[in-house]
Amino acid sequence: MKIFVPLDSAAKALGADDVADAISREAKARGLDVRIVRNGTRGMVWLEPLVEIDTPEGRIGYGNVTPDQVPDLLDGKLNGLGRVEDIDWFARQTRLTFARCGVIDPLDLDDYETHGGLVGLRRAIGMTGSQIVQEVTDSGLRGRGGAGFPTGIKWKTVAEAEAPQKYIVCNADEGDSGTFADRMIIEGDPFSLIEGMAIAGLGVGATRGYVYLRSEYPDAIHILTQAVTIARQRGLLGPDVLGSGRAFDMEVRTGAGAYVCGEETSLLNSLEGKRGTVRAKPPLPALQGFLGRPTVVNNVISLATVPVIFEKGAQHYADFGLGRSRGTVTLQIAGNVKRGGLFETAFGMTLGEVVNDIGGGTASGRPVKAVQVGGPLGAYMPVEKFDTPMGYEEFDRNGGLIGHAGLVVFDDTADMLRMARFAMEFCAVESCGKCTPCRIGAVRGVETIDRIAQGDAAAIPLLTDLCETMKDGSLCALGGFTPFPVMSALTHFPDDFATLQEAAE
């Protein structure tokens, strides 16, 4: 009997290791021949630990399993959820990037190949560099890290640059609250990232790659490091990638707890062993990136999506989506929400559908007050904006940003003045210090919000003005986008900024 127990760190955080131990102990005591496979997560964090038993009818799921339920599980007495693929939350998704995540053993390269892995890389090997870049351009893929820049154009710039050494750098410094897609795919399907980086290397003529992975993700570091070793042993990485005669190899590097290093130029400085301060652009990293060489810097999800684009063809990918947002978006539904997890779907679903229909509303059962979309630098969207479709331009028009597609739900107990203050405080702590609007502005922002909290209404226009300055004058998104959560909180929830003042009047 084959039993799947996820090794994803969210599953482990909810007790998956204890469940796996209990299954193995109980099976031994009963003399049962049980093989436990530690798979990634299916993304239904609300059901974790989600144990699956392989049967002739398919993989039958059991949600929120505890160690003391294991005897019943093995007796067939535990109530199951049916086939995992038929669970409504799962069945409604379009899984392209995450097709294998939760299905396979993350470190079994044969399992990976059985499920469509390496088809894309083999196809890319038969193409020229410019054909590879064209394929990515045709897919319409845009940077999934947050900025939404067309990936193909970035690759083209690097491909056309002349240099003795070029690099592929994967930004796995997923510091935004509400996001965990990078962690999930690295833990659940690391070879897809490795394959995507290898294709990028062939496309732009880079022979070396780095994954800058945050230190807060020890499980992901452990799995990806092992996957890279396996890939090297099996000839997927090295001087002769899958017998192509072309070289590509990569290394995993660990971050050191600085949020700003998720910004690409600061990441490059950090990778070089410097303080993670932001660099002014130009020069673009595509021309002068890591060690001054042409460098592709892409987010994990962008790179991990590349294999499926080459496996199924650019058109297949581009056929999903809305307007200029092509393909799928990996929504991460988080915070105070009943059914949280990763939901991959074509762009275009509305915010309200995601929160209420998919997410099931708040975990606390109280009304939703706000949803912060796009991490700590994203706007707080009020319920009145729930008809906004998930798309880059659509969010932009509604004063928000999709970012890395994380959604954090808050119920009506949230104090939006406190959340605005937190945004400024976070910016002050994490500012790299290079530009004044961010370094000084964030500190003044905290002080100004404190004045508002004490009932000083004159501080409100000051805060608005300060946010304008930060937005226009900051070098990077940290100072430039902190005004999004602050101003959206102020604009949409003015009552939270007026309480003390009214009380005093």
Add this chain to the structure above:
Amino acid sequence: MHSNAPAPSEEEIRGVVAPLSSMEGPLLPMLHALQDTWGFVPQAAVPVLADILNLGRAEVHGVISFYHDFRSRPAGRHVLKICRAEACQSMGANALAESTLQKLGIGWHDTTPNGAVTVEPVYCLGMCACAPAAMVDGRVVGRVDDARMDRILAEVGA
């Protein structure tokens, strides 16, 4: 190791970092290696790193002090990180952190008097769909309530 161990010598420090010097951008891997070995980055490492990498001591110090991860002195026997990011806040992380620190009678970054545990803030562990979250010595725990936190504290002997 840690609090009562003698300060590492220059040779010991070189032994840890020298094998990494052929890497591209070796300073962060070196600092991680030092902290993995001694639990913190010893002050004595600054001139050694400056020498190996041909940098100024001030530059090396500047890098070490930029990153939250690198400690200048040993932590307690266990390190408890409590997430303070928005998703965890939406599920009551502020109250959880407050009551935990109060129970232990310490502040952020402090170590309990018996040396058992150091409590640190962390901004996002990627557990946003099972918040609030904490991490004990690299092991993540989700949906932490007061009862679960009490168990964690008991386990680490706080």
